[in-house]
Amino acid sequence: FQPAASIIQNKHILSIHQETNHASSFRLNGWVHGSDGEWEWEEDDPTSAAATLTSTLTPESIDATATPSLPGGSFRPKQSLGQNFLRDGNTVAKIVKAFVKDATETLDKKNGVERDLTQSDLRAVELGPGAGALTDSLVPALGSNNLQCIEIDPRSVELLGEKHPSLRVSHLDVLQADYPSIADEEGGPLSIIGNLPYYITSQILFALADASHTNAVRSATVTMQWEVGKRIVAPTRCKDYGILSVVFQLYADCKIHFKIPPTVFYPQPKVDSALIGLHFLGPSQLRRRLAGVSPAHLRTVVTATFQQRRKTVRNGLKQLALTVYEGDKERVQQFFESEPLPLPQSVQDAIDAGDEFALAQQLPSDWVKKRPEELTPGQFVEITRLLYGTAGAEESPLGRKVWRKLKHGT
Numbered sequence: 001f002q003p004a005a006s007i008i009q010n011k012h013i014l015s016i017h018q019e020t021n022h023a024s025s026f027r028l029n030g031w032v033h034g035s036d037g038e039w040e041w042e043e044d045d046p047t048s049a050a051a052t053l054t055s056t057l058t059p060e061s062i063d064a065t066a067t068p069s070l071p072g073g074s075f076r077p078k079q080s081l082g083q084n085f086l087r088d089g090n091t092v093a094k095i096v097k098a099f100v101k102d103a104t105e106t107l108d109k110k111n112g113v114e115r116d117l118t119q120s121d122l123r124a125v126e127l128g129p130g131a132g133a134l135t136d137s138l139v140p141a142l143g144s145n146n147l148q149c150i151e152i153d154p155r156s157v158e159l160l161g162e163k164h165p166s167l168r169v170s171h172l173d174v175l176q177a178d179y180p181s182i183a184d185e186e187g188g189p190l191s192i193i194g195n196l197p198y199y200i201t202s203q204i205l206f207a208l209a210d211a212s213h214t215n216a217v218r219s220a221t222v223t224m225q226w227e228v229g230k231r232i233v234a235p236t237r238c239k240d241y242g243i244l245s246v247v248f249q250l251y252a253d254c255k256i257h258f259k260i261p262p263t264v265f266y267p268q269p270k271v272d273s274a275l276i277g278l279h280f281l282g283p284s285q286l287r288r289r290l291a292g293v294s295p296a297h298l299r300t301v302v303t304a305t306f307q308q309r310r311k312t313v314r315n316g317l318k319q320l321a322l323t324v325y326e327g328d329k330e331r332v333q334q335f336f337e338s339e340p341l342p343l344p345q346s347v348q349d350a351i352d353a354g355d356e357f358a359l360a361q362q363l364p365s366d367w368v369k370k371r372p373e374e375l376t377p378g379q380f381v382e383i384t385r386l387l388y389g390t391a392g393a394e395e396s397p398l399g400r401k402v403w404r405k406l407k408h409g410t
């Protein structure tokens, strides 16, 4: 472990950074080489990027400032905007630490094992900052240059402008956010943080999945209703398994960081919440998992089957297959009698390397008799490949608006 003096020195670097807003450099060596040859994240290594960036963020240190001070009378929470403000310093600290960890872990996995990491590598975007419960801790930890916020409530935009004059706060509906453009402007993939407005959680998440098609988003550390969080990580054959599970287990490494009780919010929601961490795979690894299938076709298949989740795949897909084969019942019959396709070489290679996703990709021969919750995300890819083929999809763009509802945005 790092001697106390150098930890203090790192804090010193952080404080210099806050004053000058110049990117400072940190060794990212929170990863350790295990005896089995695998690289692992060393949780408590105080020299790690996550530890360094959050070293000033103890629950005690932010407790006094984390509670949103809503200016009396003029900032009444609006239920219509999903405004449940965080009012507990301990929860704020845990969320911010989980965010920095998600963002830096993804960086490290993608870019090699040990390298210099600067705060500007994070390119943080906070969705729905509200009165600034998270923002007030993010600004000193990251530097206001490395954070921007998107908020629909003009009262919040004004309040944050007063509290953090150099922070960029866009007055915008988050469903209109153009992540690829923001990533272009910032010079690389974004790391998302937010205590989300729950009424549009899945639309926000689907928009992030779309943004990962162009590598515009690398991680998301976001709160949501506990029930929604459970659906994202649900395994097959579980009642929570559904479209959210298929999409996010295909697109990202997903985890529940922790459960959040209603008592830490003002006003208190009626349900528990979860902090979810998503590490998006990015286009090249996603393409391998998709085995040449277009995300738009996959969406059609997944939606058709889960709309009738009690039915077998044959019954769930009958109508769609008739449409695809232009009413040719013989072709439809042939489709339902198809043997699973051999997996492409890239998936075979992943199987050989022990990749869990690929290991569960092969369709069983009785796939038509399965119910949707029995099929893994990879098996949905395989059914899509049987129905639509891959006709050039290997090279075509993955798409800008596939999973999100089309009515949002232009």
Ligand SMILES: C[S@@+](CC[C@H](N)C(=O)[O-])C[C@H]1O[C@@H](n2cnc3c(N)ncnc32)[C@H](O)[C@@H]1O
Residues within 6 Å of the ligand: 068, 081, 082, 083, 084, 085, 086, 087, 127, 128, 129, 130, 131, 132, 133, 134, 150, 151, 152, 153, 156, 172, 173, 174, 175, 194, 195, 196, 197, 198, 200
């Ligand atoms: C659950 S509150 C979180 C506020 C603050 N981050 C906190 O933790 O206390 C959700 C925030 O999202 C904002 N919001 C709601 N709908 C939005 C939308 N469509 N676009 C952008 N922000 C939105 C709300 O105004 C609110 O500030």
